[in-house]
Amino acid sequence: MTAELIQRLSKIVGPRFVSNAAEELYLYSMDPGTMPQAYPDAVALPKTAEEVQQIVRLAGELKVPVVPMGAGLVLSGLTRALKGGIILDMKRMNRIIKVNPLSRYAVVEGGVAQGMLQAYLKKYHPTLKHSMPDAPPIATMAGNMCIHGSGHLSVLGGSHSDMLTGMEVVLPTCEIIRTGSCSVSPDWFGRSPLPDLSGLFLGWAGTTGIVTKLGIKLFPNYAFNDMLIFVCEDADTMPDVIFRLTGVQVAEDMTPWMTPKPDWAKGFLHINIAFGAHSKKELTFKRNLLQASVRHYIDRKTAGFLPLPPTQKNRFLKVPSPDLARFADLRKGGGFEYVGAMMAIEHFPEAYRAGLEIAEKFQVSYSLGARIIGAGHAMMFFFAYAFNRADDEDVRRASEALDATNRAVLDMGGIPWKAERPAQVQIMEKMDPDTFALMTRIRATLDPNHIMNPGNWEK
Amino acid sequence: MEHEEILHRCFRCGYCKLPGNYVDVNCPSYLAFRFETYAPGGRMWLLRAWLDGKVSASARFADILFSCATCGNCVAHCAFPEFKDRLLLVFTAGKEAFLDEGIAPPPVRDLLTKNQIHGNAYGKPARQRTSWSEGTDIPLFSDQEYALFADDVTAYDPRGQEIARSVARLLQQAGVDFGVLAGDFRSDGNDVRALGETALFEDLAAHNIKEMNRLGVQKILTLSPHSLNAMKNDYPGQGGKQQVFHYTQALAFAMKNLKFKTGLPEIRVTFHDPCYLGRHNADYESGRMILRAVPGVKLVEMDRNRKNALCCGGGGGNFFTDLLSGGDDTPARVRVREAAATGASLLAVACPMCAVMLEDAVKTENLENLLAVREVSELVMDASCL
Numbered sequence: 001m002t003a004e005l006i007q008r009l010s011k012i013v014g015p016r017f018v019s020n021a022a023e024e025l026y027l028y029s030m031d032p033g034t035m036p037q038a039y040p041d042a043v044a045l046p047k048t049a050e051e052v053q054q055i056v057r058l059a060g061e062l063k064v065p066v067v068p069m070g071a072g073l074v075l076s077g078l079t080r081a082l083k084g085g086i087i088l089d090m091k092r093m094n095r096i097i098k099v100n101p102l103s104r105y106a107v108v109e110g111g112v113a114q115g116m117l118q119a120y121l122k123k124y125h126p127t128l129k130h131s132m133p134d135a136p137p138i139a140t141m142a143g144n145m146c147i148h149g150s151g152h153l154s155v156l157g158g159s160h161s162d163m164l165t166g167m168e169v170v171l172p173t174c175e176i177i178r179t180g181s182c183s184v185s186p187d188w189f190g191r192s193p194l195p196d197l198s199g200l201f202l203g204w205a206g207t208t209g210i211v212t213k214l215g216i217k218l219f220p221n222y223a224f225n226d227m228l229i230f231v232c233e234d235a236d237t238m239p240d241v242i243f244r245l246t247g248v249q250v251a252e253d254m255t256p257w258m259t260p261k262p263d264w265a266k267g268f269l270h271i272n273i274a275f276g277a278h279s280k281k282e283l284t285f286k287r288n289l290l291q292a293s294v295r296h297y298i299d300r301k302t303a304g305f306l307p308l309p310p311t312q313k314n315r316f317l318k319v320p321s322p323d324l325a326r327f328a329d330l331r332k333g334g335g336f337e338y339v340g341a342m343m344a345i346e347h348f349p350e351a352y353r354a355g356l357e358i359a360e361k362f363q364v365s366y367s368l369g370a371r372i373i374g375a376g377h378a379m380m381f382f383f384a385y386a387f388n389r390a391d392d393e394d395v396r397r398a399s400e401a402l403d404a405t406n407r408a409v410l411d412m413g414g415i416p417w418k419a420e421r422p423a424q425v426q427i428m429e430k431m432d433p434d435t436f437a438l439m440t441r442i443r444a445t446l447d448p449n450h451i452m453n454p455g456n457w458e459k
Numbered sequence: 460m461e462h463e464e465i466l467h468r469c470f471r472c473g474y475c476k477l478p479g480n481y482v483d484v485n486c487p488s489y490l491a492f493r494f495e496t497y498a499p500g501g502r503m504w505l506l507r508a509w510l511d512g513k514v515s516a517s518a519r520f521a522d523i524l525f526s527c528a529t530c531g532n533c534v535a536h537c538a539f540p541e542f543k544d545r546l547l548l549v550f551t552a553g554k555e556a557f558l559d560e561g562i563a564p565p566p567v568r569d570l571l572t573k574n575q576i577h578g579n580a581y582g583k584p585a586r587q588r589t590s591w592s593e594g595t596d597i598p599l600f601s602d603q604e605y606a607l608f609a610d611d612v613t614a615y616d617p618r619g620q621e622i623a624r625s626v627a628r629l630l631q632q633a634g635v636d637f638g639v640l641a642g643d644f645r646s647d648g649n650d651v652r653a654l655g656e657t658a659l660f661e662d663l664a665a666h667n668i669k670e671m672n673r674l675g676v677q678k679i680l681t682l683s684p685h686s687l688n689a690m691k692n693d694y695p696g697q698g699g700k701q702q703v704f705h706y707t708q709a710l711a712f713a714m715k716n717l718k719f720k721t722g723l724p725e726i727r728v729t730f731h732d733p734c735y736l737g738r739h740n741a742d743y744e745s746g747r748m749i750l751r752a753v754p755g756v757k758l759v760e761m762d763r764n765r766k767n768a769l770c771c772g773g774g775g776g777n778f779f780t781d782l783l784s785g786g787d788d789t790p791a792r793v794r795v796r797e798a799a800a801t802g803a804s805l806l807a808v809a810c811p812m813c814a815v816m817l818e819d820a821v822k823t824e825n826l827e828n829l830l831a832v833r834e835v836s837e838l839v840m841d842a843s844c845l
Contacts, residue, residue: 016492016786021519023496023505032471045493071473072495092493094483115481123482123762136538137481138473322538328470329539335470390467 002041005062009044009086012054017045017092028069028079028087032328033337034387034399035077035420038455040067040087047092049212052170056210059086060174060449067453068206070111070143073135075337076420078147078205082455090140093212096120100187101128104218105165107188110142110211114320117141121218129221131157132319134371142211147418148203148342150371150380152253152274152319153219155246158374161202165190165215169201172209172447180215188215200442205418206453208446219252222276224283227316228290230271232303235349238269241303242345244293246376250286251275256379257369258352261330269352270306272316330365333388337398339405339423340382343414345372351381354408358383362401380417381409424457461552462545466507471500475533475546478767485536485763487528487770487790491783496523499533499546506553516562524553525567526782528790529653530770531738547653554655566780571656578645578663580779581615589641591620597627600638605709606676607639608690610683611646612778612811618818619811623682626706626836630680632845633713637680642670647681649689649735650776664689664697671701679703684735684810685774691740705736707745707809707835714752718844723755728838729803730758731794731817732768733810746809746835753842759801769794771820773812791820799830806832 002020009018019025020042029037041064046052059066065085072079072089081087093111099121100106108117114130115137121128131153133144144151149160157163166180166188179197182188191198201209230241238256245254253274260266273290277283297303308316315323328336341351352368359366365386370379383405387398406416406423410430416423428436439457444450476498478485489498496505502524508514527550537543557563563571573582588609589599600606607627612619630637648663667690671679679701681687691703728750736742743765750756763769772783772790783789795817798806806821808814811834818832833841 019494022514022517023520023523024494026508026514027494027496027501027504043494072471073473089493089495113477113481115477116483119480119482119762122480136472136474138476322472322474325470325472325474325538328472329468329542332468334468388467 005042005064005086008058009042009055012058013044013046013051019043031072031075031077031079032335033075033077033420034335034395034402035080038080038082039084040081041084043087043089045089045092049168049170049176052088052210052212053174053176055086055088056170056172057174059451060172063449063451065451065454066210068210070140071113071138073139074143074147074418076418076423078418078420078456082421085451088210090142097213099125099128099218101125103187103189104128105188105215106130106218107213107215108141109213110140112141113138114141114144121221127221128218130216130218131160131163133160134320134324136325137320141216142214145214145216146202146206146211150373154371154373155251155254155375156219157217158377163217164198164202165217167198167201167211167215168213169209169211172449172452176212182215200446205456207443207456208452223278224280225274225276225317226283226287227308227313228273228287229306229308230273230294230303231268231306232297233268234302235269235352237297237303238348239346241271241294241297242348242372242376245271245273245290246372248289248293249375250289254372255369257367259367274317327367327384327386330386331388331394333386333390333394335389335395335398336384336386337402338382338384339402339409340380340417341409341414342378342380342417343409343412345376345379347412347414348379348381350412351409351414354412355383355405358401358404358408359385362397362404364398364401381414421456425459428459460506460510460556462549463510465542465545465549466503466510468539468542469500469503471504472538473498473500474536474538475499477536478532478763479536480762480767482762485532485767485769487530487772487783488526490793491772491786491789497526502527502550502553506549516557516560518564521557521562521564522782524550524557525564525654525780526777527775528770528772528777528783529775530734532770535738535766551653551655555657558655564780564782566782567654567776570776570779571651571654571659574646574651574663575659578666579615580611580646583615585643585645588614588644589639591623592627592639595624597624597631598638599641600674600676602675603636603638605635605637605678605680606671606674607637607680607682607706608644608647608686609639610681610686610811612815613682616811616815618815622811622814622834622836625834625840626682628845629836629840630706630710632717632843633710634716635709635713640674640676642674644670647683647686647689649685650779652689652693653775660693661697664694664699668694668697668699676701680706680709682706682811684733684740685812688735688739705742705745705809707736707749708742710836711745711748714749717839719754719842720844723842725755725757726805727759727801727803728756728805728807729761729798729801730764730807731771731798731813732765733808733813734768734770734774736809737768738766746807749835749839750807753839755842759803761797761801763797769797771813771816773816778812778816789820791816792824795820795824795826795830799826804830805838806830807835807838808832809835
């Protein structure tokens, strides 16, 4: 079977871009998180949607699973081949197809990296930008979109899937379909007013199709940018603070963070608030609005804004920030993973305390924080735990802390984001049974051969 | 394996794959093959797996390791301070460990054998190292300020020899006091060292140092940035005491002595930073200073320049072993496409390996009508009154 598979994959993408060598099978059996290895049978690197289509056709014929992968940076093991099969590394599909500067959207192929679009816009459309996640710049647009990612414009524009204007998808049954306006028109301006089929591929962890193109919203890239950091000591005040700050509708991004390191930060709750403007006057106006929104707390001397020297401000404004990847080196061990919990902002204090308790219980190095989504409509609260990859016991502790965090999150009404297989099981246990039955029926209809990333979102 | 204690610290975040401005993939071997295994993080994880007994040494594993062009992009852009400084040391140690096991791609084995037996990559006699200057009035080294060292490519490759003559004539005209090193010289050893053959490198270095000491050399001018790197950074560890400069570093300050033709038309030139002059030795300006001093030259930059420059794919012995060849996206082919996209008609280089690699790529890409590759000295000669 494998020999035939490799031979036929080679005919599709060329022998240079197919491998079942031990080296590739080993490396693609895992991601940088804590999930155990799951070996694929082959790795293939398609260049076009037609090649993806042919691979899916072949997989259907041979009843071999297909697992699409972007940069493989999800950390929760979603691109592992749980039932073997072919991992499709999509990063050769890296063309930026078009930018519509007036209607502010871009159309890119499924393997385009976040950093590449950022660089492209900087060069050719410097007045535009897209919402970059905190992931490293090699992370792909499509991968982040498909997991409902969020980023540095998420207060302004919501989660990244809210910024999606349409997709081209290779279905498990081999058709290449389009969702959104591009299914009717040459323009990729949005998902309405049609029945919104994009949801069939968002949050499904690659179990319903393979995204080969996507349209995303772009936003003004301001000439003047600034950052405020609000600091308080009482977690119970955070929901109201977030409510007030988002209420003035000027922030692009708001990211609370609570870490024990550096020492000066320990015990404090910070909120980074990024905002921009076309002029200095407008920037001052927006700063004043933000400051006025939380005047109540400043007047009571229970909280305030942290004075920031310009160099530090620039560091906070850097997008993406390598500081986040550096958390992996906290224990000189090359690893971290986090539970990103989507939840309502009123659960902030509860989530914060749960994070501290779990870190204490499992003796793990932690960083807690959140990204506000929309005008305080939700947040992605993250519980990040660093581990030493070379210490099995340390990895086990982090893994147990993650598992406990997933349970705590579900108990408080949140939902683990980009959930790893064990967290998916926890979610499915809580999910309305009829909803899960519908998910299963939809998936069976789309994927009658059950070849798409099997082992995910199934009991 | 040396440095194995840091292998597990690689997070595989992927900053190493890109330049600092993220415009495109910038790791030569990852660009050529696109499997995660061929990226720096992949090598780190595979080496760890090998030491842990989870992956065996194999021909493919050897190809993955030895295809690293040692360009230093990963070192420049890795997100982890201090750790990143050891990345190339780790890969070199991995190659050394494979060589100790007797596992190397055949072209690597052949290259090292030639260096072992003949003292150079071409398997030619040492006495032919100066044949490029025979029949010219280029002086041999006696007591001049600088001794000009010809690396293997400029000594033995026909195209490299043209470059050597061009550089030497230009240095003469610019009034630089130099003579060509003649004697029993061997390869500079830079690529041998990068391939992990440390003992052979030490032999080559010790031999060359002894010969230079015998001749009373105090200042070396190199034609290749690879020689610069070995002699400046690694020879001192072997007892080398000479000051070492790339020829562009001497020429940049002697440009005022040259006379140029008048009425030269404007020409758009883009400069390709050699990895061993740029990222490895932090000189991004000498080549540009020279080009800016040439009348009519309008210098335009590629998206990937200076610390972000894309390697031609010739480093780490790949110039000789060719482990990166074969696809549409070999580093050299991508690089000449990038150069052509600037609208430049000339791609200036300051390394004989880059010159050969990029000239071949221009032909493969059918860009001959749009773009010519010129070594910096040749470009200056074209405009000067020589």
